[in-house]
Amino acid sequence: MRELLWGSDRQLTAISRSGLSVPARQAVIDHQVEAGRTVLDFGCGRGGDVRVLRSMHFDVTGWDPYYFPQSRQDPADVVLMTYVLNVIEDAEERRKALARAWHLAGHVLVVSTRLVWERNKVSGSCAADGVLTSRGTFQRLFAPSELRELVQEVTGVRCVSAAPGVVYAFKDDVARIAFLARRVVPEAGWLVSEDMASAIASVVDFAERRGRLPRLEEMPVALVELLAHLQSTELQRVVKRSADPEKIAEGIKRTTLSTLLFLAVELFNGRGPFGGLPLSVQLDIRRCFSSYQEACKRADRLLLKLRDDAYVRGAMRASAVGKLTPTALYVHRRAVDRMPTVLRLYEHCAAIAAGRPQEWTLIKLNHHGRAVSWLDYPGFDADPHPRLRSSYSVEMSGLEATYVSYEESEDRPLLHRKHEFLAADDPDVPKYRRLTDAEIRAGLYEQPYLIGTEKGWKAELERCARELRGHRLVRSTVVSSARQPAPDAAITPGTG
Template sequence: MSGLHWESDRRLTAIGRTTLSIAARQAVVDGEASTSTSVLDYGSGRGDDVRGLRGMRFQARGWDPFYAPDEAPQPADVVLLTYVLNVIEDPEERREALQRAWGLTERLLVVTTRLTWDRSKVRGRQYEDGVLTSRRTFQHLFSPAELRAYVEKTTGVRCVSAAPGIVYAFKSDDARLRYLARKIVPHADWLASDDTGSAIAAVVDYTERRGRLPKLEEMPTEMAKLLAHLQPNELQRIVRKSADPQKAEAGVRASTLSTLLFLAVELFNGRGPYSSLPMSLQLDVRAFFTSYKEACMRADRLLLKLRDDTYIRGAMQASKVGKLTPTALYVHRRAVDQMPTVLRLYEHCASIAAGRPPFWSLVKLRHQGRAVSWLDYPEFDTDPHPKLHSSYMVDLTTLKTSFKSYEEAANRPLLHRKHEFLASDDPDAPKYRRLTHSEVRAGLYRNPHLIGTEDGWETELLRCGRELRGHRLVRRKES
């Protein structure tokens, strides 16, 4: 055991929760765990995830060597391995635990560990490849890239970082690609339909947004039944007559770019044959490209553009959304889908490599070097100058990550000119723009080096005799 002369008491690391763990919540949010899938929590601790999932009517079971040892773990569609690997002090036993969980997995293994940036919260001293805590427990803290590589090496499959410290390992490449497609290609929401007329209207709407007619297999079951009496040529004629040509053409452009984005991200993570693509993407390739080979060649060229500093800088300057600074482009999450395709690819590659955090407001794309940061401003919509809560950065050249929390900071960074991070047609943009104009007229931006933090901004407000009431700037009342 690599010179280890003690055995940690791992049961002490099991904590009680009143909500689902971040891993279980992520699997539910991503639609990977549902009422139609079986879930095994392998190393379930006190069983809070199992109880929470059962409360949601999920088919959930748990096994734990201390808290639930009696029932042998049975295979399940989704297996959760939550904060287990990091508490095992023996590297060989750690690997065997991951292999056993993988052996019980029928569709998806969700692996979660504590991360290196938690080191300040773990009281103890360095021991072997981890930390020996003051409670005589053990913690091996992973970096996001290390965790993904470790799971890939042990399972032998390509993995995806669903969030920092959460790795998805799919049993089949088809399932992995379906997951990526849901993340990258806009989801096709169908209009409600209860008769043939409304079903046809829903198909017209789909055609305008996607740029092509849907196949019967892509439609919701009830809608397909409503249209079953129509011959394909007849439905095609009706839709072509009803669809707005300009909207359909915009749908073609959007779907073409989304397909290229998916294929480029897929190459970044390992590309499979045409037959491995989800059906809807196969149909997009047929509709918008001369061949799968042509689509892949165009996607490859797009991925190569990420290495071209001049091209990236030009894409940032041409972007209709976001705030461009001397070092980076900042875009609000509501506007990221409107960035040029190469910049969307830039952000997606970082998210797959090291995980996109669950909470963020702005994405920062560096044009000097290749690094992506997700910045969390929880009060962005309500605070005229929201304060930074946390920052998570991924360096795409080294895959190193860093996390910084400002939650306890006394003088937090804050934002100005909020409208610049949004799309021009965002419903909140006019309100934010009016505030910025008022602040410029009042002289609040004369000393830009002072206003980037809470204390400096408050000093300038006092100097100019102003205060904020919501998103309105008013004269400060004399005390």
């Protein structure tokens, strides 16, 4: 490939980093950058990600046409192309750079760009298909679906959105399907095993949670060594004698649903042959279904049900978790795995198409039309009425994504009745419910249309002569003239 020409001062866009960039961090979280894999940061800028990844003991090199032009562009298992495409002002050169990075990738290409909602952070005039800044730099801002489509077009493979503005292009379908499986099907957790008894207990625990015995290849090496003297038939007898049949039955049900969820997600993103599935998924299918064909048919029907408004609304009404409003279901992050399978599929499809943000607290699933929003309330656990920091939404019919930040807002939206977003057995629910009950008795919810934002809520607290101390509602030391409480009025505060 010819050396890329510089039409703008691209080197000025490179920033110094003390920590990992969002895309590099996502690749580590998703086990794409991991021990044993080589990494090339293609267009590494000042080399911040390279330095941090090396400090984490990963095998990584970096190349940049300005800061590290002498570095080699050797093929690597993982190629990071972080915020490169958006600074190239020529569309054809952009595609060639992407093709070059794809050629160098042996396992996966990780591509990221700045996104369209960052336009207010980029000052300058329109030029070509982007913005030419006063510093002489260029920024081409992408919509998440637009970036995914570009990477798919150039690489010729089906891609996955790992996060907003972060796309993974895998060299083969086996790697892509393994990534999807890791995101959808819970990974096996193993109890600590130091002797024979604890090793058997770990296998029993796996069997009760998964509904089947593990294969040797699924077990940690240390566990295999502890059980090496047992024949497989002996281990089966021990587990059958020790495991709780009711837990095994529940494990089968749970595994059946998670496998259907995975196969439906896989169809949404492109389904492969049975032999291309991760071993654990193959074993789950053999345990829970009569055949791969039957499992696929059931998963296909599940995916089709996403188009049925009545079915989706019925699933929302039947959901054991979440708050149902006239337009949507809201569920806390800790409770999403307790939603009906079709609703979990709803969220997963949006995440694969346009990316799930790293930071979020609640999901919002619309039942009129199909749209998913991830809402970030960073103070949910500590703040009795947490403030909304950001919202990332994906409209499913056209995969249009929008992002709204409320950090600079003087009147942010806030939450009430926090217990309604959680599962009933969440340990924080009693504390949150006591606070809600106290607020209702105090008259704070008499005009619900007023309390959805900070200013309205503050005014109602003043009107009712109340204030919050943690998750306790107490009489205010400053009484509002709008409402003077009777001298003998009794308050039953929530307990923290």
